[in-house]
Structures are given as C-alpha cells and as structure tokens.
Amino acid sequence: MIIRPSWLHFRESSRVWIEDRLRLKPLIDLLAKKLVPRHKYSFWYLFGGLALFFFIVQIVTGILLLLYYSPTPNTANESVRVIVNQVSFGWLVRSLHSWSANLMIATVILHLFSTYFMKAYRKPRELMWVSGVFLLFLVLGFGFTGYLLPWDTTAYFATQIGTEIPRSIPVLGEFIVRLLRGGEFIDEESLKRLFALHVVILPLITLAVVLFHLILNQVHGTSIPIGIRSLREPIPFFPNYLFRDAIAWIAALILLFGLCLIFPVQIGPKADPFASAPVGIKPEWYFLTLYQTLRIVPAAILGVNSETIVNVCVGIAGAFLLMTPMIDRKARMEQYSSGFTWIGVVAIFYVIIAISLAYLT
Amino acid sequence: MTAQDKEISRRNFLSQALTGWISISVLPVLYGMVEYALPSKIRDRILESMHVAKEADLLVGSAKIVKFNKQAIALLKSEQGQVRALSAVCTHLGCIVQYQSDRKVFHCNCHGSEFDLEGRNISGPAPRPLQPFKVDIKEGDIIISRI
Numbered sequence: 164m165i166i167r168p169s170w171l172h173f174r175e176s177s178r179v180w181i182e183d184r185l186r187l188k189p190l191i192d193l194l195a196k197k198l199v200p201r202h203k204y205s206f207w208y209l210f211g212g213l214a215l216f217f218f219i220v221q222i223v224t225g226i227l228l229l230l231y232y233s234p235t236p237n238t239a240n241e242s243v244r245v246i247v248n249q250v251s252f253g254w255l256v257r258s259l260h261s262w263s264a265n266l267m268i269a270t271v272i273l274h275l276f277s278t279y280f281m282k283a284y285r286k287p288r289e290l291m292w293v294s295g296v297f298l299l300f301l302v303l304g305f306g307f308t309g310y311l312l313p314w315d316t317t318a319y320f321a322t323q324i325g326t327e328i329p330r331s332i333p334v335l336g337e338f339i340v341r342l343l344r345g346g347e348f349i350d351e352e353s354l355k356r357l358f359a360l361h362v363v364i365l366p367l368i369t370l371a372v373v374l375f376h377l378i379l380n381q382v383h384g385t386s387i388p389i390g391i392r393s394l395r396e397p398i399p400f401f402p403n404y405l406f407r408d409a410i411a412w413i414a415a416l417i418l419l420f421g422l423c424l425i426f427p428v429q430i431g432p433k434a435d436p437f438a439s440a441p442v443g444i445k446p447e448w449y450f451l452t453l454y455q456t457l458r459i460v461p462a463a464i465l466g467v468n469s470e471t472i473v474n475v476c477v478g479i480a481g482a483f484l485l486m487t488p489m490i491d492r493k494a495r496m497e498q499y500s501s502g503f504t505w506i507g508v509v510a511i512f513y514v515i516i517a518i519s520l521a522y523l524t
Numbered sequence: 525m526t527a528q529d530k531e532i533s534r535r536n537f538l539s540q541a542l543t544g545w546i547s548i549s550v551l552p553v554l555y556g557m558v559e560y561a562l563p564s565k566i567r568d569r570i571l572e573s574m575h576v577a578k579e580a581d582l583l584v585g586s587a588k589i590v591k592f593n594k595q596a597i598a599l600l601k602s603e604q605g606q607v608r609a610l611s612a613v614c615t616h617l618g619c620i621v622q623y624q625s626d627r628k629v630f631h632c633n634c635h636g637s638e639f640d641l642e643g644r645n646i647s648g649p650a651p652r653p654l655q656p657f658k659v660d661i662k663e664g665d666i667i668i669s670r671i
C-alpha cells in the first residue's frame with residue numbers, strides 16, 4: 164500500500180470537491196483545445212495579454228485609491244496629497260495606477276498596430292477588430308477622465324481645453340460640451356461627472372467589451388498572418404501558452420514597480436480656476452498627436468476654423484479604423500494588401516513626428 | 525393554411541410586435557436619461573449683476589481677476605481712473621488670460637492669443653474679442669452686470 168502524505172490527499176480531495184461543484188473540466192478542455200500558432204511574429208501576440216494585465220492592475224489600484232479620494236474641487240487635491248504623504252503605501256498605489264495607465268495605453272496601441280500589420284482583422288475576426296478599436300477609445304477615455312481628478316493646475320486647464328475642442332464638432336458639439344462639463348465651465352459639476360465616468364461608467368463598459376473580445380478570441384483562435392506557413396508546431400493555449408503569458412506578466416510587473424520606484428508620480432499645485440493659466444499646458448503623451456495637429460493646421464481655412472477641420476479629420480480617421488476589416492477587400496480574400504500596410508507605416512511616422520515636435524517646440 | 529403555418533405566423537407576429545414595442549419604449553427612456561444629464565439653466569441661478577470688489581482694491585495699471593457667477597472677469601483700472609471689466613476667458617479654448625502691464629495686452633499662455641485693452645483679439649488663434657461687461661461704481665463698490 165502506498166502511504167500518501169496527508170496534504171497530497173487533502174489537495175486531491177479538494178480538487179474533486181471543487182470539480183464536482185463547478186464542473187470546470189469542459190472550460191479547461193476548451194482552453195487546452197485552442198492552439199496558438201508559432202512563427203516569426205508570434206512575439207506580438209503577447210501584447211493583448213499584457214493590455215489585459217495592466218487593466219487588472221488599474222482595477223485593483225483604482226479601488227484602493229477610491230478609499231481615500233474625494234471628488235470635490237475643495238478636497239480633491241488635498242485627498243491625493245493625503246494618499247501620497249500619509250496613507251501607508253499610498254505613494255506606491257498612486258504611482259502604480261498612473262504608470263500602469265500609461266503602460267496600458269501604450270500596449271493597447273502596440274497591440275492595435277501589430278494586429279493591423281498582421282491583418283488579423285480579416286474574416287472571421289472583423290468583430291474582434293471592431294471591439295478592439297472600441298477598447299482603444301475606452302482606454303483613451305480613461306486617460307482623459309482620470310487626468311482631472313487630482314485637480315491640479317495643469318490638469319485643470321488641459322481639461323478646460325480638451326472639453327472645449329468638441330464644441331466645433333458640427334451639429335452635436337455644443338451638446339457634447341455641456342454633457343461633459345455639466346455646465347459652462349470646468350467646476351464641481353464637471354469633476355463629479357468625469358469622476359463618475361472614470362470609476363463607474365467606463366469600467367463597466369470596458370469590462371463588457373473586454374469579455375466580448377476575449378470570448379471571440381476563444382471562439383476563433385489566433386490568426387496566422389497571410390503567407391506565413393507555421394514552421395513550428397502550434398502549442399495549446401492551456402497550459403503552454405498561458406505559461407508564456409505569465410512570464411510576460413511577471414516582466415511587466417517588474418517594469419511597473421521599477422518605474423514607480425525610480426519615478427514616483429508627482430502632484431502639482433491645487434488648481435485655481437480664477438487665476439491665469441500657467442505657461443506650458445500640454446496634454447498627456449497619448450493626446451500629443453492631436454495637440455500637435457491642432458497647432459499645425461492654420462487657424463482658419465476658407466472660413467472654417469481649425470478645430471472643426473481637425474474634428475472632422477479625427478472622425479474620418481476613427482471611422483477608417485473601425486471599418487478597416489470591411490474596406491480591406493484583398494485581405495478578406497487572403498491576399499496581402501500592401502496598401503494597408505503602407506497606411507499603417509505612414510500613421511506610425513506621423514504619430515512619432517507629431518509627438519517629437521510637440522515635445523521639442 | 526395548415527394549423528402549423530398558422531402557429532408560425534402567429535408566433536412571428538408576436539415576436540415582431542414584442543421587438544417593436546421594446547424598441548419604441550427604449551426611446552423615451554434614452555431621451556429621459558439625456559435630459560436628466562444635461563445641466564439645467566434654472567439650477568445654476570445666473571445673476572444679472574453682482575458686487576465683485578471694492579474700488580480701493582484695484583491698482584492703477586494692473587488687472588484683478590474676480591468671480592462673476594461662475595465666470596472669471598478681469599477688472600482693469602486705467603491711468604485716468606476708469607474701471608473696465610472684460611471676460612478673462614480666452615475665446616480660443618477657454619484658458620484664463622494674463623494681463624501684461626508692460627505691454628498693455630492680455631496674453632493667453634495656452635496658445636499665445638493676445639487681446640488689447642478693449643478686449644480686441646490682436647494676435648494668435650483666438651477668433652473673437654473678450655466679452656465686455658458693464659461696470660457701475662457705487663460708494664466704492666464695483667458692481668458688474670451683463671450687457
């Protein structure tokens with residue numbers, strides 16, 4: 164008779180207990196059945212999972228910040244100071260939330276470009292792409308609404324400008340500005356609104372869209388770029404691929420903590436809505452492309468002001484992004500569409516040049 | 525028509541009626557939610573005129589920013605002792621302008637628009653002049669009203 168240590172026995176019996184009640188086996192079999200192809204671009208598949216990782220960090224640290232944060236113009240800046248200076252590990256929680264937000268947006272953008280260049284949006288994954296574009300808009304929405312919450316001078320005027328730009332959207336502009344601000348100017352009402360968006364409305368919508376995105380990924384499996392013959396054996400998602408994901412997540416965690424320890428996030432002076440705007444108001448890096456575009460376009464072309472022109476261009480670019488799988492007819496027929504690759508390359512160059520110009524001038 | 529066909533068209537009718545009914549009732553709910561979210565003008569209680577400062581607080585040749593309802597207003601006392609009130613909100617994208625006494629202009633630090641002492645937009649992207657307000661001085665109290 165084999166005598167088994169009691170903890171092994173305990174582990175086995177709890178596994179059976181849980182399996183009898185939750186019936187997880189079909190789910191695990193399903194995950195194991197999904198095969199992840201391996202080829203020279205496989206590395207880029209890691210970024211979707213990394214975006215998910217940073218999103219989870221945002222939820223956890225966001226809930227922690229909520230315990231002390233207070234969303235009124237009189238208390239917001241002070242409550243963030245309390246978190247940073249008095250709450251145990253408060254500075255760390257705040258830095259994690261801020262750095263992870265930046266890394267999440269960066270990974271979502273990388274993920275978007277990599278799936279774009281691999282043309283992973285082609286049939287039958289059109290809705291993965293469309294939901295992905297919505298996720299991009301949602302994470303940018305998180306960045307925009309979260310920025311005002313510490314109520315410091317830069318954030319105050321940057322948000323004033325940011326909520327003024329939609330005013331020149333034809334027809335709907337005025338309506339959108341009032342809805343966002345809850346009034347004519349950025350004040351208590353606006354802070355409460357952006358707060359509600361940041362901590363309740365956007366998270367609920369994002370969770371639903373992420374779930375949709377992940378379920379579709381499970382249904383369709385991972386795509387193989389056009390013309391690539393998978394050289395190596397594909398590996399099952401569970402446990403093999405998940406193990407690679409886990410390594411990437413640990414690397415991301417180390418990077419995240421490193422950034423927080425070396426560059427802890429600072430807080431600026433409390434905003435005074437009745438003082439002149441200081442010099443050097445700039446948005447966060449992910450809005451600098453838009454910012455620089457507004458600076459490049461002349462104040463008025465044929466009587467139309469630059470904000471209207473830029474708004475219309477952004478609308479067209481957004482629609483192009485959403486509709487890419489429907490427009491790219493070649494990729495749909497499994498033919499390499501170099502025109503779309505070139506559009507992507509030009510877009511990357513434009514983004515890099517615009518951001519550099521915004522920093523340098 | 526067999527009994528089965530009848531059954532199908534009846535079911536069809538019911539499901540279409542239900543879909544129609546649900547979509548029609550969603551509209552008023554959406555409308556109500558948007559109306560609720562839009563800020564109401566009544567709740568804001570905009571005053572037509574307000575006491576904002578004492579004349580003695582103003583220095584000749586410098587500007588003071590005061591609060592009128594929820595708006596920032598620049599008060600400026602000229603060398604002749606005349607007090608002028610202009611909206612301090614840049615007409616470009618809404619930053620608060622800064623008075624530069626050496627150059628006698630209102631300068632906006634956000635994108636560099638400039639306005640002269642009358643509030644006229646003289647350079648930069650600002651599309652309109654600064655909005656003027658009416659100034660009354662009663663026993664040293666400065667009272668501002670909308671024009």
Ligand code: HEM
Pocket residue numbers: 207208209210211212214215216218271272274275278283284288291292293294295296297298299302373376377380384385386387
């Ligand atoms: C919060 C944001 C996002 C999360 C958490 C997320 C998560 C994921 C995960 C875990 C995968 C599977 C692994 C992979 O193929 O990388 C995936 C696949 C995919 N994602 Fe995302 N994603 C996000 C945003 C986006 C965006 C912005 C786009 C593009 C517009 C996008 C488009 C896609 C596509 C097309 C795939 C399928 C890739 C393939 O099968 O080759 N996702 N996403």
Ligand code: FES
Pocket residue numbers: 614615616617618619632633634635636637648649650
């Ligand atoms: S907001 Fe004043 S110049 Fe742009």
